[in-house]
Amino acid sequence: MKRYIIAIILCIAASQTSHAQDQEIVSQSDAAFFEEEKKELINDYSMIGANYGVTFTNMMFNPAKYNKETLMYAHYASITYTKYCKMFGSIPLFGVVLGIATGDEGFSFKPNLETGEPGGLVDGATRARIKVIEIPAMAQIHMDVEPVKVMINVGVYGGLRQSITREGPGVTDEYRNSFKPYENRWDYGLQGGGGIAIMLDPIEIHFNCLARWSWNSLYQPDYASKYYYNYAYPLDIMATVGIHFQLTKRYGKTRKAIRQEAYDIVYGNKE
Numbered sequence: 001m002k003r004y005i006i007a008i009i010l011c012i013a014a015s016q017t018s019h020a021q022d023q024e025i026v027s028q029s030d031a032a033f034f035e036e037e038k039k040e041l042i043n044d045y046s047m048i049g050a051n052y053g054v055t056f057t058n059m060m061f062n063p064a065k066y067n068k069e070t071l072m073y074a075h076y077a078s079i080t081y082t083k084y085c086k087m088f089g090s091i092p093l094f095g096v097v098l099g100i101a102t103g104d105e106g107f108s109f110k111p112n113l114e115t116g117e118p119g120g121l122v123d124g125a126t127r128a129r130i131k132v133i134e135i136p137a138m139a140q141i142h143m144d145v146e147p148v149k150v151m152i153n154v155g156v157y158g159g160l161r162q163s164i165t166r167e168g169p170g171v172t173d174e175y176r177n178s179f180k181p182y183e184n185r186w187d188y189g190l191q192g193g194g195g196i197a198i199m200l201d202p203i204e205i206h207f208n209c210l211a212r213w214s215w216n217s218l219y220q221p222d223y224a225s226k227y228y229y230n231y232a233y234p235l236d237i238m239a240t241v242g243i244h245f246q247l248t249k250r251y252g253k254t255r256k257a258i259r260q261e262a263y264d265i266v267y268g269n270k271e
Helices: 002-040 255-267
Strands: 046-062 071-087 091-108 127-145 148-167 186-200 203-214 231-246
Touching: 046 203, 071 127, 071 231, 091 148, 091 231, 127 186, 148 203, 186 231
Parallel strands: 046 091
Antiparallel strands: 046 071, 046 231, 071 091, 091 127, 127 148, 148 186, 186 203, 203 231
8 A cells, every 4th residue: 555655646746847847848938939029029110319529530642641640620410310120021130320410521730840840731731620511321230239239330421511721821811711613512432330339218329430531532633733633532530429219119019010900900901
């Protein structure tokens, strides 16, 4: 009789142990399922943001000029709209960034340490500051690792050189604060860079470093001579911090999805 009782007790214990293990496996499976489901709920969301920072500006000359120095100007500001989308409907790594920005371009030459003379001149100027307004359009690749997002941007921009201020021994009053006839007002080129964001839905704080390389010389290449050309291409780096507001939900069902579900319940899903 004792043998039967012991056998029954062992069977019950084994059953309970197996049930607990099954429950643990189911729990782990459910957790994995819900985690995967959460990943699938990343939306094609959009956001708008304001950015502010500084510009480090220089200029690439051809023929080359030496004794250049990099200038730093504050008051770089931009407003951007970002739209995220999925590749093949499932890979949420891509986005498009459009915006409008204002900042600076320019050049400066250090004085010769031995003679004190200007280290370089451009039409009598040793320094120039150019205010620009631009419209950037960039593609973005991003990787979200909660609560941080890593971003890489690359694209183009087009804009207008609004004003210029020159300094130097050969600057005349007529062109101290105005463009010369052979100087190009339109600006366009390549823009891109990287950054990180801290995501505090629905707010995101962005830190970016962007490079802007103009493809339109400051002046017409043959302005000084018909026999040799001169080029001056602005090359700038902008460091910014921005506050961005998510216009639609990053995770979970959007209002559009909820309305569609309500419509399907009332009228039926025709698909």
